[in-house]
Amino acid sequence: MKAGVETVTGAATAPVQDKVLQVRGLTVSVRTEVGLLPLVSDISFILRRGETLAIAGESGSGKSITSLALMGLLPPPAVRVTAGSVHLGPRNLTQLPEREMRSIRGDRIAMIFQEPMTSLNPVMTIGAQLTEAIRAHQPVSRKAAGEAAIAALRAVRISQPERRLAQYPHELSGGMRQRVMIAMALALKPEVLIADEPTTALDVTVQREVLDLLRDLQRETGTAILLITHDMGVVAEMADRVIVMRHGKIEEAGDVRQIFSNPTRSYTRELLAAVPRMGTGAHSGSNGEPTGATIARLSDVSVQFDLRGGLLNRVTHHVHAVENVSFEIRAGETFSLVGESGCGKSTIARAMVGLVPHKGSIEIDGKRVGRLDHGARKELCRSVQIIFQDPMAALDPRMRIGDLIAEPLVIQGIGNASDHHQRVGDLLSRVGLSPDSTDRYPHEFSGGQRQRICIARALALHPKLIIADESVSALDVSVQARVLTLMKTLKDEFGIATLFISHDMAVVENVSDRIAVMYLGQIVETGTRSQIFGTPQHPYTRGLINAVPVPDPAFVRPPLERMTGEVASPVHQIGQGPVRVKLRNIGGGHFVAIA
Secondary structure, eight states, X not given: OOOOOOOTTOOOOSOGGGEEEEEEEEEEEXXXXXXXXXXXXXXXXXXXXXXXXXXXXXXXXXXXXXXXXXXXXXXXXXXXXXXXXXXXXXEEGGGSOHHHHHHHBTTTEEEEOSOHHHHSOTTSOHHHHHHHHHHTTSOOOHHHHHHHHHHHHHHXXXXXXXXXXXXXXXXXXXXXXXXXXXXXXXXXXXXXXXXXXTTTTSOHHHHHHHHHHHHHHHHHHOOEEEEEOSOHHHHHHHOSEEEEEETTEEEEEEEHHHHHHSOOSHHHHHHHHTSOOTTTTTTSSOOSOOOSOEEEEEEEEEEEEEEEETTTTEEEEEEEEEEEEEEEEETTOEEEEEEOTTSSHHHHHHHHTTSSOOEEEEEETTEETTSOOHHHHHHHHHHEEEEOSOHHHHSOTTSOHHHHHHHHHHHHTOSOHHHHHHHHHHHHHHTTOOGGGTTSOXXXXXXXXXXXXXXXXXXXXXXXXXXEESTTTTSOHHHHHHHHHHHHHHHHHHOOEEEEEOSOHHHHHHHOSEEEEEETTEEEEEEEHXXXXXXOOSHHHHHHHHTSOOSOTXXXXXXXXXXXXXXXXXXXXXXOOOOOOOEEEEETTEEEEOO
């Protein structure tokens, strides 16, 4: 359903009873030494039943602050609503006491947060957190709540949902944690769902299923969705209307077709121009076999984790996270790993820097990982750096960002304090942050800004290999384009090789020289960029490419190849090995699965 145009100032075109959420003149300010400083100013819009309103804009533009204000989750007294109102039906949420807000949150208005690891309780199991949310608003038994929790997990395509109930957040991948958050928000079928970057951590196939799930929810219950995202492809496919924010204010608003086809503001035009599109990477970079020196070589690498259970706490199952993976990365090459969340991409990255034990052989810059003493491991860190997927978990919350970025230089004994200060300022500028922000702490930045800090820290030592694990997934498109350009410049200038792990196929096409597609811990297809995107052989690869959101509201999506039945799992009982995926070489460094 595509709704008609309605201005954000409240020029109503629909009956009053269809207006679920009304925001008028919302201003949120932070208390400083010189007085109140506005973070968002004069935000007004109307959200109607069954409608999707998207709020788009750069990281730090005020999108998430607006959503937290609607939920009554601003940290008082430092940050608070200083003007305006938020009406959910007849009730002004800005004037309700906390006890009444608790009865509304999760039931009538729910939120999917941007960073699932900081939103889930690390000492409670997934099942306990899901059932707690359900029983807090519905008078059901613990058994019924458990069944509803399993149904919610199954709806977002999590494998073995019964087993997941007993797991803790840290035992799941980033994408799976995001699916748990989505399941928790959808379990009670709220009137208003605020989705703050709901698909940022998800691969495109699961993203497609989640977006379809949100549409189904709208059709069944008339839920209104406030979608906060920097993915303009998702905006084009999901939104009825769009609000573009910049510096805490509304820059432009209107119908989604009008915004994409005829934006009136230069900022909106620049934002749309920065969106990576499928098909535009055909002529970028090299498109043949790499010729540089080998920086990294993996040979038959496998990573297995044990699961324990029973009264004696014995090992009952193995998780075959990575199974017999082999590839090489050469100097100046960008080698991309793509695949579903939980397929083993991040596990490979951690094995390459020695963070998880592995079988097989991993060589970085001629050194065998896993057989190094302390001094050799320290030296290896100068050759390889990793950018983690979750920036908040990767940054020490007690350290200022200037110290965080300079820390690798201090550990390696490179330069003095003056050199460090100059180097930190240069790195911050190159990733689009102000050099004056060195004395601030990680929690004072948005999610996308924290990821830029992690990228700056990884670049500090000029490594030979950078492992970028979803390094741009949390960035808005304009900053994403700037960071990718920076990484390409460093690759060209210094011959830095990159292992680029991503679920964004449009970005992968634009930055990659070669690509490997993973499924259930195994590589099912690999080849050059033109081979993978021009003539994909495996149905899973075709599904990944076909599921990519297209930043065009007029685009009609062809039918997708969809998996049916129970979601496959890498977890197997003792004595039962993984199903081997046999690969056939079809030439040119290209492989296809035959079983």
